[in-house]
Amino acid sequence: MEPTASRAPEKFLKPYDPKTVEPAIYKKWEESGYFNPDVCIAKNVTSPDAEPFTIIMPPPNANGSLHAGHALFVTLQDIMTRYQRMRGKKTLWLPGADHAGFETQSVYEKKLEKEGRSRFDMQPADLYREIYDFTMASKSFMEGQLRQLGASCDWSRQMFTLDERVVDVVYKTFKKLSDDGLLYRGSRIINWCPKHQTSLSNLETNRISRVDNFYYFQYGPFVIGTARPETKFGDKYVVMHPDDTRYAQYTEGQQIPLEWINGPITATVIKDEAIDMTFGTGVMTITPWHDQADFDIAKRHDLPFEQVIDWRGKLLPIASEFSGMNIKDARAKIVEKLKEKGLLVKVDEAYAHEVPVCYKCEREIEPQVRPQWFITMQPLAQNATEAIKDKRVNILTEQHEKIALHWLENIQDWNISRQVVWGIPIPAKLCEACQDGFVDIDDTQHTCPTCGGAVTKDPDTFDTWFSSGQWPFATLGYPDSTDFKTFYPTTVMETGADILFFWVTRMLMLGLYRTSDVPFKYVYLHGMVRDAKGKKMSKSKGNVISPIDVSDQYGTDALRMGLTVGNVPGADMNLDPKKIEAYKKFANKLWNITRFILENNTSTPDQPTALPIPDEALRHEFDALTADVTREMEQFHFYLAAEKLYHYIWDRFASEILEESKLIFKHDASTDSGQATSERAARQETLLYILRNSLKLLHPFMPFITEEIWSSLPNAGLLMVEHWPA
RNA sequence: GCACCCUUAGCUCAGUUGGUAGAGCAACUCAUUUACACUGAGAAGGUCGCAGGUUCGAGUCCUGCAGGGUGCACCA
Numbered sequence: 001m002e003p004t005a006s007r008a009p010e011k012f013l014k015p016y017d018p019k020t021v022e023p024a025i026y027k028k029w030e031e032s033g034y035f036n037p038d039v040c041i042a043k044n045v046t047s048p049d050a051e052p053f054t055i056i057m058p059p060p061n062a063n064g065s066l067h068a069g070h071a072l073f074v075t076l077q078d079i080m081t082r083y084q085r086m087r088g089k090k091t092l093w094l095p096g097a098d099h100a101g102f103e104t105q106s107v108y109e110k111k112l113e114k115e116g117r118s119r120f121d122m123q124p125a126d127l128y129r130e131i132y133d134f135t136m137a138s139k140s141f142m143e144g145q146l147r148q149l150g151a152s153c154d155w156s157r158q159m160f161t162l163d164e165r166v167v168d169v170v171y172k173t174f175k176k177l178s179d180d181g182l183l184y185r186g187s188r189i190i191n192w193c194p195k196h197q198t199s200l201s202n203l204e205t206n207r208i209s210r211v212d213n214f215y216y217f218q219y220g221p222f223v224i225g226t227a228r229p230e231t232k233f234g235d236k237y238v239v240m241h242p243d244d245t246r247y248a249q250y251t252e253g254q255q256i257p258l259e260w261i262n263g264p265i266t267a268t269v270i271k272d273e274a275i276d277m278t279f280g281t282g283v284m285t286i287t288p289w290h291d292q293a294d295f296d297i298a299k300r301h302d303l304p305f306e307q308v309i310d311w312r313g314k315l316l317p318i319a320s321e322f323s324g325m326n327i328k329d330a331r332a333k334i335v336e337k338l339k340e341k342g343l344l345v346k347v348d349e350a351y352a353h354e355v356p357v358c359y360k361c362e363r364e365i366e367p368q369v370r371p372q373w374f375i376t377m378q379p380l381a382q383n384a385t386e387a388i389k390d391k392r393v394n395i396l397t398e399q400h401e402k403i404a405l406h407w408l409e410n411i412q413d414w415n416i417s418r419q420v421v422w423g424i425p426i427p428a429k430l431c432e433a434c435q436d437g438f439v440d441i442d443d444t445q446h447t448c449p450t451c452g453g454a455v456t457k458d459p460d461t462f463d464t465w466f467s468s469g470q471w472p473f474a475t476l477g478y479p480d481s482t483d484f485k486t487f488y489p490t491t492v493m494e495t496g497a498d499i500l501f502f503w504v505t506r507m508l509m510l511g512l513y514r515t516s517d518v519p520f521k522y523v524y525l526h527g528m529v530r531d532a533k534g535k536k537m538s539k540s541k542g543n544v545i546s547p548i549d550v551s552d553q554y555g556t557d558a559l560r561m562g563l564t565v566g567n568v569p570g571a572d573m574n575l576d577p578k579k580i581e582a583y584k585k586f587a588n589k590l591w592n593i594t595r596f597i598l599e600n601n602t603s604t605p606d607q608p609t610a611l612p613i614p615d616e617a618l619r620h621e622f623d624a625l626t627a628d629v630t631r632e633m634e635q636f637h638f639y640l641a642a643e644k645l646y647h648y649i650w651d652r653f654a655s656e657i658l659e660e661s662k663l664i665f666k667h668d669a670s671t672d673s674g675q676a677t678s679e680r681a682a683r684q685e686t687l688l689y690i691l692r693n694s695l696k697l698l699h700p701f702m703p704f705i706t707e708e709i710w711s712s713l714p715n716a717g718l719l720m721v722e723h724w725p726a
Numbered sequence: 727g728c729a730c731c732c733u734u735a736g737c738u739c740a741g742u743u744g745g746u747a748g749a750g751c752a753a754c755u756c757a758u759u760u761a762c763a764c765u766g767a768g769a770a771g772g773u774c775g776c777a778g779g780u781u782c783g784a785g786u787c788c789u790g791c792a793g794g795g796u797g798c799a800c801c802a
Contacts, residue, residue, distance in 0.1 A: 016764090228802085239802085279801060284802035285802075292800090293801080353801070399730055400730090403729075403797070407798070412799095534738075566738080571731090579750070579751070581764085582750070582751075586764090589762065591762080592762035593761070599761070600761090658761075662761090
């Protein structure tokens with residue numbers, strides 16, 4: 001027997017090359033059908049009465065390519081899916097794609113801008129068609145990228161947020177909310193983006209700090225302060241705190257004639273406790289159409305409303321000579337006029353405050369009053385709060401549980417209508433005479449039930465999160481399908497901590513509302529993927545790391561390990577290409593471990609009587625590792641499980657056990673004693689035992705190389721459906 | 727203003743219910759036809775933000791403070 005005679009396949013003589021291996025492996029998996037739990041049952045891989053394990057994939061926005069955050073969720077969810085499948089659970093990972101309403105329309109509008117076009121010059125139907133084609137192309141492109149990242153999701157069950165099944169569920173939820181008195185159409189202050197020409201939810205606005213002028217004007221006997229003189233044309237009510245002794249002489253309802261921007265007016269005194277006596281002069285005039293606080297005061301005192309600024313951010317005829325001017329240009333001119341009239345008292349030039357901006361274009365939000373659909377959230381939020389407190393839903397990161405509860409306790413009504421074409425149309429009719437609307441999901445009502453007048457179809461679409469919020473039960477075919485009965489409530493919701501409010505809490509609320517059950521039992525939130533130095537990735541900074549490029553360069557397995565090890569749930573992580581490179585080396589290490597073991601696997605066909613003596617100590621040590629790794633997996637500590645495997649395989653298995661084994665294999669067969677031969681055979685068995693089981697434990701993390709090595713060992717079948725060592 | 731998180735080796739971060747601090751990367755010194763240079767060996771590096779408290783014992787629990795970050799909501 002020649003100890004150096006290689007029994008390792010030719011491929012092991014070269015370094016591991018992920019680029020040629022990975023696509024072929026994915027094809028094998030996909031063709032096997034094992035991503036589908038029904039196939040696993042049919043092929044006897046999973047028992048028909050096995051416990052289900054379900055993850056609904058957060059559907060990526062079908063408007064671009066995958067970013068590092070996508071790679072992270074694919075990695076984490078695929079780790080769980082592959083682990084549970086190997087544990088014998090009836091495992092479903094349901095993929096999807098999101099039309100992502102306003103998000104996608106914004107992306108497309110930018111594209112139009114580059115081409116010198118504008119959506120406002122287009123027929124809505126044409127715009128819809130173009131965005132539809134764009135989205136479908138992006139969608140299929142992204143599906144290819146998800147495959148490259150190794151996602152073992154069941155493509156046969158893939159859903160799109162505009163699929164009929166989803167829209168049907170969304171419409172019924174809308175109807176039910178209406179029937180239950182939780183939906184109303186209200187004229188309230190909304191966040192209006194003058195660029196995008198749509199309302200936005202509070203979550204879709206950001207605040208930026210700014211320093212502006214703060215003006216003090218003489219308003220009859222009062223001095224009022226404002227940062228927005230351009231809104232002041234229609235102000236006829238002057239408000240102060242009822243307890244403010246400085247203004248005790250003025251009484252509620254008192255009429256005061258005074259000179260204002262465009263001539264004499266009569267102001268009315270209002271007393272309201274919302275006034276902060278310490279701010280400015282303690283007196284303000286109100287502009288109910290363009291300010292939430294003013295709106296609330298006006299509602300309390302039943303005061304009239306008047307629009308001053310139009311939907312494009314230009315002044316209306318109420319501004320007389322300033323009419324038609326952009327508010328930004330008008331401000332200085334208005335101040336100038338007030339100054340000429342001797343009404344400007346002083347200017348504070350260092351007024352630091354925060355202004356709300358559109359989270360997409362950063363343009364200043366113009367509060368406007370516009371009739372919109374709102375959901376009364378308190379009752380829904382209360383049920384969600386109880387589910388969290390009762391641990392029917394386990395938010396695995398304690399800090400996010402606190403944040404979620406805090407948000408739910410302070411919830412505000414949700415504006416779910418958007419003035420964008422790209423979305424699910426709101427199934428409602430509007431009556432011009434009544435200035436109201438009503439729900440009509442079957443499109444059967446053609447006159448107003450209140451006044452009998454003519455009605456038109458509501459031109460608005462739903463906030464994309466209203467439909468996304470119903471994703472877990474809508475995708476599973478609520479209420480009657482077998483899938484819904486089998487896989488709902490889902491097991492884990494794994495998604496980004498940044499969409500805790502946008503999505504997770506809303507899924508919880510709407511899931512409880514529609515199905516009377518939680519949509520998921522565990523919530524695993526990951527943080528943001530930052531660059532190597534911890535900076536947020538952005539195109540303008542040029543520090544964006546494309547997971548697809550990283551996968552091309554180092555292999556998907558290395559990328560996945562780099563995204564897993566050291567990534568604590570809920571915390572942001574830094575993605576350093578050097579770290580990925582380290583795991584590429586690890587993949588090669590594993591490759592060479594295999595080569596060594598196969599080269600020395602010349603196990604004694606000429607001595608059939610020599611029984612292998614298992615190396616009990618090594619096996620026990622490995623079994624202890626298995627138990628440890630399994631425990632970490634059960635606790636969602638993937639970062640520890642992966643790290644422990646890495647260290648065992650490199651520092652213990654390769655550096656010590658394999659090195660020590662060289663002494664055993666060195667014996668020349670011609671002079672071997674029987675004992676040496678059986679010792680060698682025993683060691684060979686042990687090494688194979690450790691290798692095979694290491695591959696199993698490592699498979700969820702590094703699925704490609706483990707499957708590839710597995711195929712070179714004397715095994716039948718695919719590693720992805722082997723049983724997890726227990 | 728309300729809430730949440732963080733502060734541990736040069737850098738990035740782990741550290742499960744309290745039991746005398748760990749990893750990766752970087753840097754340093756060696757080794758060189760080895761399963762693998764996508765390698766190996768070795769050494770170095772920390773009063774765990776500060777101050778109290780609980781405890782036989784605190785990186786870990788409690789209180790306060792300082793610094794950094796995040797979210798939410800107002801401000802005429």
